Amino acid sequence: MEVPILKQGRFLIATIQAALSDADLLQLRRALIDKVIHFRSNGVIIDVTALDVMDSFATRTLRDITNMIRLRGAGTVIVGIQPEVAFAMVQLGLTMEGVATALDLEEGLAHLQQRATGKI
Amino acid sequence: MPVLQDIVVAIRSDGDIVAARQQGRSLAAAIGFTATDATLIATSISELARNIVLYAGQGEVMMRRVEVSHRKGIVICARDKGPGIRRIDDVLRDGYSTSGGLGLGLPGVKRLMDEFAIESELRQGTMVTVKKWLK
Numbered sequence: 001m002e003v004p005i006l007k008q009g010r011f012l013i014a015t016i017q018a019a020l021s022d023a024d025l026l027q028l029r030r031a032l033i034d035k036v037i038h039f040r041s042n043g044v045i046i047d048v049t050a051l052d053v054m055d056s057f058a059t060r061t062l063r064d065i066t067n068m069i070r071l072r073g074a075g076t077v078i079v080g081i082q083p084e085v086a087f088a089m090v091q092l093g094l095t096m097e098g099v100a101t102a103l104d105l106e107e108g109l110a111h112l113q114q115r116a117t118g119k120i
Numbered sequence: 121m122p123v124l125q126d127i128v129v130a131i132r133s134d135g136d137i138v139a140a141r142q143q144g145r146s147l148a149a150a151i152g153f154t155a156t157d158a159t160l161i162a163t164s165i166s167e168l169a170r171n172i173v174l175y176a177g178q179g180e181v182m183m184r185r186v187e188v189s190h191r192k193g194i195v196i197c198a199r200d201k202g203p204g205i206r207r208i209d210d211v212l213r214d215g216y217s218t219s220g221g222l223g224l225g226l227p228g229v230k231r232l233m234d235e236f237a238i239e240s241e242l243r244q245g246t247m248v249t250v251k252k253w254l255k
Contacts, residue, residue: 019142022134022170052159053141055166056225084159092163092228093214 003028005035011043011112012036013105016050025061033068042074043112047105049080059094066099075100075115079108126184129169131200132177137169140181144196151185151194152254160232161194161252167225168198168248176202176245186251193234193253201245208238 001024006013012035014028032044046062048054054062066076077100081089089095102108127147129140144165148158165181172179179200186195205211214227226248230236235251 019138021138053162084156088159088163
């Protein structure tokens with residue numbers, strides 16, 4: 001299941017649409033890094049609204065993506081973590097330290113715009 | 121309540137992890153668990169199935185409805201014929217991992233579920249059984 005990645009100005013938006021296997025997550029990582037380099041993007045949003053489980057592998061991969069993209073000087077925001085998923089992650093001991101999160105796409109875009117204009 | 125059959129999902133690759141947790145979520149919903157509990161159950165299955173792929177290569181996840189003196193719940197059993205675990209105490213400690221993972225797998229699963237048991241024998245395999253009860 002490939003995750004579509006849309007280009008919106010200098011931002012990229014990856015919208016996960018169904019459950020992802022480990023291989024799908026690694027494919028998303030590769031595709032996002034490639035596109036950030038190709039388009040010289042300065043911000044990435046990963047919309048995880050459709051994910052009904054975020055286990056240790058998914059969390060680690062999203063954190064790796066964020067760290068890699070940060071090394072390119074760009075910011076990443078994870079949006080749409082469902083309340084039950086957040087509850088399970090905390091119980092499991094998974095944190096997203098150092099990773100920006102926002103409620104939805106709109107707030108994620110606002111975060112990236114603030115970051116791009118140097119406000120945060 | 122209809123009779124619910126045991127569900128067995130063979131685990132051979134990472135794609136099977138997704139299948140196992142989806143089946144677990146459906147069964148949990150059929151038993152009457154809330155969406156939040158079904159997510160905890162699905163997440164536990166994901167971690168247990170991943171351990172099979174990482175450490176044993178293949179195995180299976182069995183799940184079924186249980187009813188014991190008016191208590192209803194779900195039991196999940198993840199088993200493999202892999203290398204087994206040398207020091208079980210270590211893998212139950214937060215932060216321990218031999219695969220370069222996050223080392224949160226088993227202690228985390230223990231927190232998500234109500235009951236947790238592990239049996240392992242070197243070169244014979246590992247079996248983790250977890251239960252969650254309807255509140």
